[in-house]
Amino acid sequence: MTDDRPRGRALIELDRVEKRFDEVAALKGVSGSIMEGEFFSLLGPSGCGKTTLLRLIAGFDEPTRGAIAIDGKPMAGVPANLRPTNMVFQSYAIFPHLDVAQNVAYGLRRLRLGREETARRVEEALGMVDLAGYGKRAAHALSGGQRQRVALARALVMRPRVLLLDEPLSALDKKLREQMQVELRRLQRAVGITFILVTHDQEEALIMSDRIAVMFDGEIAQLASPETLYRRPVDRRVASFIGVMNFFDARVTGESAGLIELDVAGLGPVAIPPEQAPGGRNAAGTTVGIRPEMLTLLFSDTERAEHEVSGEVVDAVYYGDMTYYDLKLPGTERPATVSMRNTAGRPVLRPGDPARVGWGRESVILLA
């Protein structure tokens, strides 16, 4: 388990930030710190307020209530052009009347660097995004991936304290997107600037981020490292938004020797340590979650697991390297999903086949 406490110095501090558009609350009091030099993601479904929060940090909108401070300075009343932030827009917002070099040099005008220094910085920034020598290209002659790189270079050349990225990869096709995810991560490590990424793609957030704030309905549901989010989601929404999760109805039956005793429908009794209940616990009816890869099918009688339960295959979906099984377990309506690696000699079961499922108590997460 990684240590989830933020390291280093807080660069951005959000203090109960609220934003209303007319009577609609887009943000309902968001607090938290974003650390210097970290890759931070705001993850959530559309309409959860993540882009609103990014625009508040950039200074395009003012919070209705609450305060934002960057580098210790309160940002109330400071317009976007005076903030130490730069943004990569979702549409990239490449100026169509300027060529690539002019686009990248746009913000340098005010720094009065002189022609040579400006050209040097532009070329350096273009080199950083693998576009060296593209300076004279017209904006409309660029591909989607190139526009994205120009937008990145244009923001990085300003050497901002914080780089804001508003769904920067959503307009790219899958292959290019996966390539850019790795590149962005590498770039962030290289320049050491704080990145804040807005995305609705959980995989993207997991791959790239140091820490992720998962947002629903204008609030942060959980702020943690990717691993913690995946392994210890605090509630059902977070658990089902990130990865695949099996949910089982459960009852807290008691507590002994520091363990929480549960009775899980379909799986039976189990006792778990409190750290497996990251969202706290309710008294009576509750839910537990188990990831599909934490459940195992036991193919031979000799295979053993800490807990075992018998069921029947309802559906099998073959993915090549993996097979996903839906299993009907006694005592629960909802089928449980199990993912199995297709190793040599391991059979693929068919619907109707009986199956034995094994699991361990460390895979059980009690959800708030």
Added chain:
Amino acid sequence: MARARGQGWLKGYAIGYLVFLYAPVFLLPIFAFNDSAIIAFPLSGFTTANFQQLWATDAMHGALVNSLQVAVAAAVISTLLGICAARASARYEFPGRRAIIGFIMLPLVLPEIIVAVALLVVLVQLGFALSLWTVVLGHVLVCTPFSIAILSSAFQNMDRSLEEASQDLGEGRMMTFLRVTLPLVTPGIVASLLIGFTISLDEFIIAFFLTGTEPTLPVYIWSQLRFTAKLPGVMALGCLLLVLSLALLCAAEYFRRRSARQTGSSGGYL
């Protein structure tokens, strides 16, 4: 089969309709170069005398100069007013927006004689002497809606994040407008100037009511239409005006398309 036949029929109709639309326009050069004092068939021979006579008509020159002055002033003022209104309606949400813009666009559908009469009454009541400036006042009223129509699409088609990107990169409102917004809508502004100029140059009723002792070109033409002997000269003048209008329109269309290309949209001001 049925579709192809229907299409052929429609195309025939479309071409016939274009002939109807262009009939008067085609006649203009024919009679302008016709060597006869009467505007009628049969034609009697080719001449450029009508154009030469035009060259020697001082009254026409005076009217032309008046019209050019009025047209330039009307085009510039209406484009400036159009920029304000189009920018406001495309970029901002404010109470009564639809009503205000709708009211400004009203001269588009109002009979020109109503506009002319109303302005005349006010100017007379206020004791203003009629002059070319009073014509400009009226023409601005009629040209502004066209400017707004052209410029609105220019402003609307512009990705709003371009301006935000400029602010994000450190520029304030004023510099953002100068470095991003203005260059992107410049083709629209040029188109608006050209259209305003063309409309003002051709406008008759308002000029007829509001002009003082200095006639504009259409008012001059109107005065000439009564005299049969002057008609061939008027035809020649009309011919020149037609060529001028066409040149201006092609220029306006060119700039409009450039604007559409730059802002990354294909939409026109239709």
Added chain:
Amino acid sequence: MSRADAGAMPARPSGIRRLLRGEAAQGLVLVSPTFLYALLLLAAPLTLVLLISFWTQDYLELDRTFTTANYAEAWSDPLYRLLMGRSLVISGVVTLTTVLLAYPIAYFVAFHVERNKALWIFLITIPFWTSYLLRVFLWKVILGYNGVLNSALLGLGLVDQPLTFLLYNANAVVITLAHAWAPFAILPIYVALAKIDRSLLEAAEDLGDGPLRRFWRVTLPLSMPGVIAAALIVFIPTVGDYVTPRLVGGTDGLMIANMIQVQFGKANNAPLGAALAVSAMAIVAAISLVFLWLNRRFTRGGG
């Protein structure tokens, strides 16, 4: 959070600055020059015309005592009634003709022109940009006793004598106006037709409609807002047209605008002219409202 003790202060500048920074205020400030211009040079003059229509004129002096006598005269005098009625009828016929003639063109460009739509639209609008006066005058040349049309008909031996019903009557006014306002009718209909989602037409066909039924049940209803707009754009200004009746209308083709001009000019009776103008606008406005109501019904039905 370290700044928590400062409390969640509302992050907004107060007072007028806040007001001026507001989205709505900026929009209003920006639109105000144009709006003020329209208020001063359109709203105020129109209001004055309305006021004057309730006054009387004695040579050059305006008597500002309120009276409805001008309206009584405008609505009862047979000549004014005739001119008003004729204006409305001519405009109505012009509107009907123009829209009926324009629809197939708009349909053709919207559905059958694949690549050069913009060129067609440009071609259609060009004649509109040539001098209005000269266009009207040239119709006189075309339709006259010795005109182009009669010369052609005589030359082809289709008639023995020049046709006289072409010029100096209401027919000539209708033809000329239908020509002058053609682009204004074509464009709104074209826009409405171009907006129709092609898959709706395919759906209608897929559900068993032939081309005619499909047009009747899908295309026409969906393009109705454009048709209504076209009708309004043609109808309102043509009621007040001055040049066309004057040049090609003869005495039988004169319309209300010619009388309004006479009252403000030679007759020196601005109040009566104003009453005629206000009456004409009121009638036109009433008819337009009916049109708009129809428009709303169609758009609501069309979703």
